[in-house]
Amino acid sequence: MRQALEGSQAIARAVALCRPDVVSAYPITPQTHIVENIAKLVADGELKCEYVSVESEHSAASVALGAAAAGARAYTASASQGILLMCEVLYDIAGLRIPMVLTCANRAVSAPLSIWNDHQDSMAVRDAGWIQIHCADNQEAVDTTIQAFRIAQDTDLPVMVCVDGFTLTHTLEPIELPTQQQVDDFLPPFVFARALDPRKPLSIGTMATPDWFTEARHSHHGAVLAAAEVIAAADADWQRITGRCGGGLLAVDGPDDARIGVVCMGSITGTLQDARAASPELPAARIIRLRSYRPFPAQALREACAGLDQVVVLERALAPGGVGIVGAEVRAALYGTPDAPRVQSVAAGLGGRDMPLTTYARLIALAQAEATTDFAILDVELDKLPEADRYAAAAMAGGQA
Amino acid sequence: MSTITNAGAPTRADGTISLTELREQQPRFQGFVGGHRACVGCGQALAARLVTEAAGPDVAVANATGCLEVFSTAWPDSAWRVPWLHSLFENAGAIASGMEAAYKARGVSAKVLAFAGDGGTFDIGFQSLSGMIERNHNVLYVCYDNEAYMNTGIQRSSSTPHAAATTTSPAGRERLGKRHMKKDILQIVAAHHMPYAATASVAYPSDLRKKVRRAMEIEGTTFLLVHSPCPLGWRHDGAKSVEVARLAVTTGLVPIIELERGSLTGSMPIREPRPVVDYLRAQGRFEHLFVDTPAAREELEHIQALANYNMERYQLRGSGHDARDTAGADTVRRGGVRWA
Ligand SMILES: Cc1ncc(C[n+]2csc(CCOP(=O)(O)OP(=O)(O)O)c2C)c(N)n1
Ligand code: SF4
Numbered sequence: 001m002r003q004a005l006e007g008s009q010a011i012a013r014a015v016a017l018c019r020p021d022v023v024s025a026y027p028i029t030p031q032t033h034i035v036e037n038i039a040k041l042v043a044d045g046e047l048k049c050e051y052v053s054v055e056s057e058h059s060a061a062s063v064a065l066g067a068a069a070a071g072a073r074a075y076t077a078s079a080s081q082g083i084l085l086m087c088e089v090l091y092d093i094a095g096l097r098i099p100m101v102l103t104c105a106n107r108a109v110s111a112p113l114s115i116w117n118d119h120q121d122s123m124a125v126r127d128a129g130w131i132q133i134h135c136a137d138n139q140e141a142v143d144t145t146i147q148a149f150r151i152a153q154d155t156d157l158p159v160m161v162c163v164d165g166f167t168l169t170h171t172l173e174p175i176e177l178p179t180q181q182q183v184d185d186f187l188p189p190f191v192f193a194r195a196l197d198p199r200k201p202l203s204i205g206t207m208a209t210p211d212w213f214t215e216a217r218h219s220h221h222g223a224v225l226a227a228a229e230v231i232a233a234a235d236a237d238w239q240r241i242t243g244r245c246g247g248g249l250l251a252v253d254g255p256d257d258a259r260i261g262v263v264c265m266g267s268i269t270g271t272l273q274d275a276r277a278a279s280p281e282l283p284a285a286r287i288i289r290l291r292s293y294r295p296f297p298a299q300a301l302r303e304a305c306a307g308l309d310q311v312v313v314l315e316r317a318l319a320p321g322g323v324g325i326v327g328a329e330v331r332a333a334l335y336g337t338p339d340a341p342r343v344q345s346v347a348a349g350l351g352g353r354d355m356p357l358t359t360y361a362r363l364i365a366l367a368q369a370e371a372t373t374d375f376a377i378l379d380v381e382l383d384k385l386p387e388a389d390r391y392a393a394a395a396m397a398g399g400q401a
Numbered sequence: 402m403s404t405i406t407n408a409g410a411p412t413r414a415d416g417t418i419s420l421t422e423l424r425e426q427q428p429r430f431q432g433f434v435g436g437h438r439a440c441v442g443c444g445q446a447l448a449a450r451l452v453t454e455a456a457g458p459d460v461a462v463a464n465a466t467g468c469l470e471v472f473s474t475a476w477p478d479s480a481w482r483v484p485w486l487h488s489l490f491e492n493a494g495a496i497a498s499g500m501e502a503a504y505k506a507r508g509v510s511a512k513v514l515a516f517a518g519d520g521g522t523f524d525i526g527f528q529s530l531s532g533m534i535e536r537n538h539n540v541l542y543v544c545y546d547n548e549a550y551m552n553t554g555i556q557r558s559s560s561t562p563h564a565a566a567t568t569t570s571p572a573g574r575e576r577l578g579k580r581h582m583k584k585d586i587l588q589i590v591a592a593h594h595m596p597y598a599a600t601a602s603v604a605y606p607s608d609l610r611k612k613v614r615r616a617m618e619i620e621g622t623t624f625l626l627v628h629s630p631c632p633l634g635w636r637h638d639g640a641k642s643v644e645v646a647r648l649a650v651t652t653g654l655v656p657i658i659e660l661e662r663g664s665l666t667g668s669m670p671i672r673e674p675r676p677v678v679d680y681l682r683a684q685g686r687f688e689h690l691f692v693d694t695p696a697a698r699e700e701l702e703h704i705q706a707l708a709n710y711n712m713e714r715y716q717l718r719g720s721g722h723d724a725r726d727t728a729g730a731d732t733v734r735r736g737g738v739r740w741a
Contacts, residue, residue, distance in 0.1 A: 021503060022506055050502035050506045052498060052499070052536065058492060058495070062488060062495030063495050063499035065492075066486065066496030066502075067499035067503040070461065070499065070504055070509075071503055074499070089488070096488070196485075203474055203479035203481050203484075204484075204485065205464075205488055206479060206487065207471055207474055
């Protein structure tokens, strides 16, 4: 049944449909509505689970870790400072190969303090060893949340479902919530083969000497890579049951003969698609949305970029003093392929700066520009800054504004 | 291999049995076994063995980073015969909470034990411990108190006693070891209005076992602070660990007490109180106090005053012969008073 739901509320309902055993919760904008909604479902008797209100995000992640290790389907959610406070635990969860699900309501990271959306938080833990899936809209957030629980238990890896703070979490959309039967058909009961069990005592989290650390890392790396197939399979299965899919590893949309490609992640996709439709005078770009950011879908990306002359990567996070984070990976994936397109990379919408429809035209202009911008912030308003802070090296190439 | 006469079923022609074999014949459950890498005389290793023995097999352990975790495991070996999870240094309280919540949700009946050193309890793990107690998870939290960060090489923690030298509170011309006081973690923990919080010492195994069993029966969070000598960090002979631990108790510096819902409900009387210098002199970490300077003399008086304060506060002075006092508590008896 289609109903108008706030993103957070829809995600909470999706979590409940997955029958979690343990949910740990700590507030932070723009994630809070998710755990509040779950708390209400528990209070109303609609969800039977252990709801653990912890004293920090470090403990929220740790409670979920302990719960999953003890054989429970575990869930938590956070954002921004919360994700950074969890950082140590997130690495540990992944290294221990603990299957669990976390929703990251993507938000900027202090300082300056900002409660608004960008992707700095999930990027900061990019290398923790989690699967990271970015959602384009709230329907996909619901579907991906449910898929995430299955991906986690099929891979023994934790899954972070990334949804843009406010843009998705606080927006009312018509949502098709699956039925309990559909979810039960898709998601088998949680089983964790290494669960802590007094009848079968195992030691989890032992120290590794240099004799073993590398091998543990190799198998972890390999498992994240191999998760690509599981992510695609889960999405395909979900489509069989509900008729909806998120696009597998990446979603490609646009004309086959496009010469310009735009690579992006998250909810900006819809804006770009709308702008493209509203601007017939501009070249129609192929919009390539990375749904799975970890594992990085290099092969699928190469296929998606076939025939393109120009690729512009739209970044939602910043690596100060470095280059575009996603752009560098896109370049690396395309490097050495025949007729590799030129890849430029720009950040926009940092700390919740509005990304209007005109963003699309600016990306097209960038693709058409002679000078190459390796990386710059597209929507910085330099006139707000003192002269000394208008760094030429950080600006768009060829004086583009 | 040392041998003793085996009165029961002799396994050798000469009627003797090796100590190892005898130990294996004992019906006692062992959750933590030998072969680990602790230093000789490590109080923590002894304490962990006693605690897991008393707790029995229906448990799962959440272990903070620290000596116990490091010396008991190095892949692919493990000294644990109970399910055991190590995550990080400061989250034992939280992973234990999660394990307990999982067992509750799944209907598994197993008690969760959380193990941590004093650094992982008094300092960096205090927040997650406090959260766990506030939520009253059914967890027995055991702090193996060796009074410093031993695993990283003997740095001071907020549990390090006043005037003890560590690598970050060394003694020198200007300083006589740690300048600050030992944090009174038991009272702080008990202030959560928790069901049961107690101290114990490896010098009194029966008392320790009794307290573990007591805590195991309580539904809710319980806390045990086990004074556990570290020969390496305290600088005493590994063979003297129990002796040193006993002196800590009989001088009054480490009161053995029980608090229920914050109120004192039990204490181990000291039959023959000893002067603190007996305890201090036994350890290299206090050797800088045994020089003839006014500052050192004053410090010794100060430490004696701390012990006297404990004696008054917890009424530790024994009143004659008592089977539960520091002289009686670990006497092996047939018939009579048995507490373990
Ligand atoms: C966040 C973090 N900080 C520091 C460390 C380094 N570290 C590991 S064990 C340890 C000391 C442990 O001390 P304690 O809890 O008293 O246990 P002990 O080793 O004395 O038994 C330290 C500082 C760490 N592992 N994690
Ligand atoms: S350093 Fe101390 S606590 Fe650590 S193993 Fe050695 S004796 Fe035990």
